Amino acid sequence: MPLSLRTKIVAFYMLVLLVLLPVLGAILYFSLEKIVFASLDASLRSRAAVLADLTSEEDEDTDAGLEGDDLWEYRSPQSRFYFQVMDSRGKILRRSASLGSAGLPPHAVTSDRITFATLRWQGRPIRLCSMPVYPSGRQRQAGRRIIQCAEDIHGSIHLLDTYRNALALAILCILAVSSAGGMFIASRALAPVREISRAVDRISASRLEERLSLPDTPRELRPLAASFNRTFAGLEKAFARQRQFISDASHELRTPVAVILSQSEITRRKKRTPREYDRALGGIQGAAQYMAGIVKKLATLARLDDESPGLQRERVELRGVVQKARTLLEPLAAGREVGLELAAPEPLFVTGDPAYLLELMVNLVTNAVTFNHRGGKVRMTCRPEDFWATVEISDTGIGIPEADLPRIFERFYRADPSRSRETGGSGLGLSICQEIVQAHAGRIEMRSTVGSGTTVKIFLRSWKA
Numbered sequence: 001m002p003l004s005l006r007t008k009i010v011a012f013y014m015l016v017l018l019v020l021l022p023v024l025g026a027i028l029y030f031s032l033e034k035i036v037f038a039s040l041d042a043s044l045r046s047r048a049a050v051l052a053d054l055t056s057e058e059d060e061d062t063d064a065g066l067e068g069d070d071l072w073e074y075r076s077p078q079s080r081f082y083f084q085v086m087d088s089r090g091k092i093l094r095r096s097a098s099l100g101s102a103g104l105p106p107h108a109v110t111s112d113r114i115t116f117a118t119l120r121w122q123g124r125p126i127r128l129c130s131m132p133v134y135p136s137g138r139q140r141q142a143g144r145r146i147i148q149c150a151e152d153i154h155g156s157i158h159l160l161d162t163y164r165n166a167l168a169l170a171i172l173c174i175l176a177v178s179s180a181g182g183m184f185i186a187s188r189a190l191a192p193v194r195e196i197s198r199a200v201d202r203i204s205a206s207r208l209e210e211r212l213s214l215p216d217t218p219r220e221l222r223p224l225a226a227s228f229n230r231t232f233a234g235l236e237k238a239f240a241r242q243r244q245f246i247s248d249a250s251h252e253l254r255t256p257v258a259v260i261l262s263q264s265e266i267t268r269r270k271k272r273t274p275r276e277y278d279r280a281l282g283g284i285q286g287a288a289q290y291m292a293g294i295v296k297k298l299a300t301l302a303r304l305d306d307e308s309p310g311l312q313r314e315r316v317e318l319r320g321v322v323q324k325a326r327t328l329l330e331p332l333a334a335g336r337e338v339g340l341e342l343a344a345p346e347p348l349f350v351t352g353d354p355a356y357l358l359e360l361m362v363n364l365v366t367n368a369v370t371f372n373h374r375g376g377k378v379r380m381t382c383r384p385e386d387f388w389a390t391v392e393i394s395d396t397g398i399g400i401p402e403a404d405l406p407r408i409f410e411r412f413y414r415a416d417p418s419r420s421r422e423t424g425g426s427g428l429g430l431s432i433c434q435e436i437v438q439a440h441a442g443r444i445e446m447r448s449t450v451g452s453g454t455t456v457k458i459f460l461r462s463w464k465a
């Protein structure tokens with residue numbers, strides 16, 4: 001099972017403390033040990049120096065020397081200070097009364113330098129200082145002597161042990177308090193995340209208009225709350241569009257359904273002549289055809305709305321597609337006495353789906369013919385522009401009012417409802433065109449002047465081998 005974020009944060013924090021605190025404890029302990037031993041060694045060194053002086057005095061002048069008052073510290077058998085003087089062969093020449101009959105533990109002095117050692121003597125820890133001395137005058141022939149001076153350091157060792165135990169206890173206490181504190185802080189820090197998740201749960205599909213309050217969210221989590229709010233805004237818009245679309249679609253289908261129902265009901269009321277039946281069936285067929293047209297367009301839109309609309313990606317020659325649309329619409333244009341002209345000096349290659357591109361051209365040319373005057377013209381021009389292959393379809397038709405232009409690509413939007421009803425338009429053609437162009441990573445532009453005509457221009461990516 002994956003660990004919770006809180007456990008991970010606290011575990012990391014504890015791991016850092018587990019490494020840092022013992023290191024810090026060790027540094028503190030060894031610093032104190034160094035200070036204690038430096039002070040012990042300094043004291044032993046000066047004692048050894050005093051003893052060295054006294055040894056040389058003893059031999060040269062009087063018998064006083066090592067028997068003098070200066071050495072009162074070493075006299076008592078209970079004293080914690082000891083000394084002994086050895087010759088170069090290790091024979092003990094003098095020893096302090098505090099040593100009793102025993103000698104200090106053997107400690108080889110190999111160099112001519114003063115040395116220090118920590119040893120155990122009679123079950124107690126001692127610090128031993130060994131100082132080589134070269135006597136002057138009459139004693140010179142006796143050779144090197146070694147003055148050993150020691151101190152019982154049980155007190156210092158006890159102090160260091162107590163300090164070490166106190167440090168260990170302090171570290172354990174810090175770890176315990178930190179882990180509890182860490183858990184508490186991590187819980188507090190993550191509380192806003194839980195709050196956001198509760199708020200997100202609350203905002204369901206039916207309450208998409210609600211938003212997370214940014215001022216009440218901690219600064220670090222504001223970007224998260226803001227992106228949730230953006231998602232909700234997007235979802236709200238999409239749901240609203242969906243609702244509008246369903247309501248528009250049902251509204252569009254209501255009229256032909258009503259026509260079919262009323263026609264069939266009226267016709268069935270009494271016996272009719274074959275001619276009357278024919279007329280009624282004609283009306284029903286017309287309404288059914290209109291519905292079939294809408295259903296087909298809705299299916300196309302649904303396919304194009306898909307994340308991956310399953311478009312072909314092949315090399316398509318655009319001039320040929322426009323030419324095909326022109327051929328298909330020639331009868332419609334002839335019926336309305338509209339002239340179709342095509343200007344395409346060179347072949348244009350794009351990447352795309354030939355069926356969808358043909359549908360795009362047919363929709364646009366149909367509009368240009370449908371919303372035209374008798375004797376009007378539709379001019380189709382294909383030409384390359386930078387990296388684009390462009391198709392411009394301009395007509396000499398009725399034009400679109402400026403106020404309608406921004407909404408012209410909306411589903412079921414018609415600039416001139418009476419004219420569209422007359423032509424059987426559903427207001428879906430341009431939405432399909434826009435979806436097709438966007439699915440081909442292109443763009444569509446529309447310019448229009450009421451009374452003089454409309455120009456639609458499509459930009460599609462040129463084919464790259």
Ligand SMILES: Nc1ncnc2c1ncn2[C@@H]1O[C@H](COP(=O)(O)OP(=O)(O)OP(=O)(O)O)[C@@H](O)[C@H]1O
Nearest residue numbers: 367368371414415416420425426427428429430454
């Ligand atoms: N070339 C044009 N000239 C004038 N008006 C146009 C032109 N093209 C589109 N329109 C206006 O834009 C509206 C939307 O066009 P669109 O092609 O989406 O729908 P439609 O032609 O009414 O129906 P459909 O294409 O679904 O059969 C049309 O109803 C019309 O008012």
Ligand SMILES: [Mg+2]
Nearest residue numbers: 367425429430
């Ligand atoms: Mg149309």
